[in-house]
Amino acid sequence: VILGKGLPLFKNLQERINLRLQGTKTFSSGSMLLYYARQKDT
Helix, strand or coil: CCCCCCCCCCCCCCCCCCEEEEEEEECCCCCEEEEEEECCCC
16 A cells, blocks of 8 residues: 555555556546566666
């Protein structure tokens, strides 16, 4: 959960993880689902 209420997904992270947006899905209600993948280290 990043915004709002629910189960915290990132509560115990020890380090920052860089993510890259892979895709999105928009529902008729206006809600969006975002697909992320871990960005490879360069």
